[in-house]
Amino acid sequence: MNKTYHKLAYMKTTPDKDDIFNVLKDTSLQEFGKPVENHLAVNELDDYIEQETQSHAKPPLKTVLNKFKQVPYGFVDLDIEWLVAALFAQKRIYLEKTSQFLSLKKEGAREISNLLTDRREHAKILIDRKELTDPKMIKNVKEVLKDLFGMVNSPNDDDSLMNIFQKESQEKVREIDLLLKEYDVESRYPGKNTLMGSRELLQDVNNINSLREFFKFVSDHKNEFLDNAEDLEPVIHFFNGSQKGIFKNACDLVDLFDKDKNFIEDSKLTAKAKEIKNITEMSSPYSQIQKLPVISDEFKTSHNDILIKKSNPIIKEISTSLTEILGLLNSPELKAEFEVEFTENFTELEEKLKKTQEISAIPGIQTESEILKDKCIDEVEAYQRTIPVPPDDETPKIDIKTIKLKKISSETMITIKDEKDIDEFFESLKTKLKDELGENTIITLRI
Numbered sequence: 374m375n376k377t378y379h380k381l382a383y384m385k386t387t388p389d390k391d392d393i394f395n396v397l398k399d400t401s402l403q404e405f406g407k408p409v410e411n412h413l414a415v416n417e418l419d420d421y422i423e424q425e426t427q428s429h430a431k432p433p434l435k436t437v438l439n440k441f442k443q444v445p446y447g448f449v450d451l452d453i454e455w456l457v458a459a460l461f462a463q464k465r466i467y468l469e470k471t472s473q474f475l476s477l478k479k480e481g482a483r484e485i486s487n488l489l490t491d492r493r494e495h496a497k498i499l500i501d502r503k504e505l506t507d508p509k510m511i512k513n514v515k516e517v518l519k520d521l522f523g524m525v526n527s528p529n530d531d532d533s534l535m536n537i538f539q540k541e542s543q544e545k546v547r548e549i550d551l552l553l554k555e556y557d558v559e560s561r562y563p564g565k566n567t568l569m570g571s572r573e574l575l576q577d578v579n580n581i582n583s584l585r586e587f588f589k590f591v592s593d594h595k596n597e598f599l600d601n602a603e604d605l606e607p608v609i610h611f612f613n614g615s616q617k618g619i620f621k622n623a624c625d626l627v628d629l630f631d632k633d634k635n636f637i638e639d640s641k642l643t644a645k646a647k648e649i650k651n652i653t654e655m656s657s658p659y660s661q662i663q664k665l666p667v668i669s670d671e672f673k674t675s676h677n678d679i680l681i682k683k684s685n686p687i688i689k690e691i692s693t694s695l696t697e698i699l700g701l702l703n704s705p706e707l708k709a710e711f712e713v714e715f716t717e718n719f720t721e722l723e724e725k726l727k728k729t730q731e732i733s734a735i736p737g738i739q740t741e742s743e744i745l746k747d748k749c750i751d752e753v754e755a756y757q758r759t760i761p762v763p764p765d766d767e768t769p770k771i772d773i774k775t776i777k778l779k780k781i782s783s784e785t786m787i788t789i790k791d792e793k794d795i796d797e798f799f800e801s802l803k804t805k806l807k808d809e810l811g812e813n814t815i816i817t818l819r820i
């Protein structure tokens with residue numbers, strides 16, 4: 374028996390499931406090549422896996438079990454599972470399941486122990502030889518960790534570096550996702566392309582499961598990561614500091630000017646709006662944002678001056694219209710019916726004008742005032758027509774009409790070359806007014 378299974382003695386212990394778990398959680402083993410008990414058997418398994426790797430094969434655990442149960446080893450399942458666990462704990466091999474690399478930091482010693490001792494999993498677990506990571510690649514990853522994530526002190530262990538890098542990348546992606554939501558509020562905020570590019574790069578590195586592929590990817594994209602770190606810094610500062618609020622206020626002023634521009638003749642205000650817009654349209658405006666508060670204040674001052682200048686005449690018009698309307702209420706009955714309502718309507722319109730920040734809204738409020746005045750006059754005249762005449766009053770009932778000049782003048786513009794044109798215009802008005810003038814009618818003509 375000893376001659377047939379002459380390597381059976383390489384196993385000095387008879388491990389059980391608890392021993393497999395213990396060897397996986399033994400942190401003293403987590404140095405590449407550190408001596409371990411049953412080292413002859415461990416080295417035999419290590420040599421076999423290296424041979425398979427050189428043949429570009431990743432033997433399943435099931436194949437390894439079958440191999441080492443045969444001559445010249447004669448190991449039992451728990452022996453072989455312990456040997457695999459020892460190599461894995463020493464970081465001399467990879468364990469892969471369904472294209473995902475297992476890790477003591479992610480899965481934990483207990484779960485990996487259960488996988489190794491579960492016969493149903495043996496065909497699913499592949500074993501691959503782990504190679505020493507190039508020190509230059511480790512240096513590259515540490516440099517990116519420092520510049521992109523601000524991690525000055527990072528471990529030299531390649532597994533730990535990968536875990537830390539991916540953990541920081543996932544956190545940075547979550548941060549970027551929160552910042553990208555800001556563009557739903559204001560699409561003109563700068564830096565969106567930078568954030569999207571950074572997110573894509575970080576997601577790519579997060580999706581890597583192989584240690585070898587991870588270090589190669591970071592090394593190949595080192596310059597891109599470092600450029601990314603430089604580009605990201607001002608974007609994150611923009612959102613986390615005061616620049617976002619300043620920029621948003623500037624964008625609101627640009628929107629205000631765009632609404633009002635057709636009603637603005639002031640060159641100073643137009644120039645300030647252009648200055649603000651030039652900064653908000655820069656792809657990288659961060660160094661210029663400090664100028665916006667002063668320019669914005671100058672814009673607001675000029676805009677407010679124009680707003681007041683254009684509003685004041687309309688406020689007077691509204692006040693005059695109300696006075697005229699109230700003048701029509703020449704009886705206690707009319708005052709009781711309309712005075713409160715009309716006063717409230719014109720007061721509300723005046724407040725609307727005083728509160729508006731849009732120059733473009735002023736002509737609309739002026740038109741609204743005219744329409745309100747016409748409506749009030751129509752209501753008064755309609756009400757007067759409903760007032761019954763006393764039976765003994767033989768005085769003819771007077772029909773009062775209020776007519777706007779533009780209603781009876783179909784032309785929106787006329788050309789006058791001589792006195793004859795004037796006579797013809799007035800003759801046309803006279804004819805139309807006669808048509809409106811019935812018996813016992815009084816016409817009030819509004820210009």
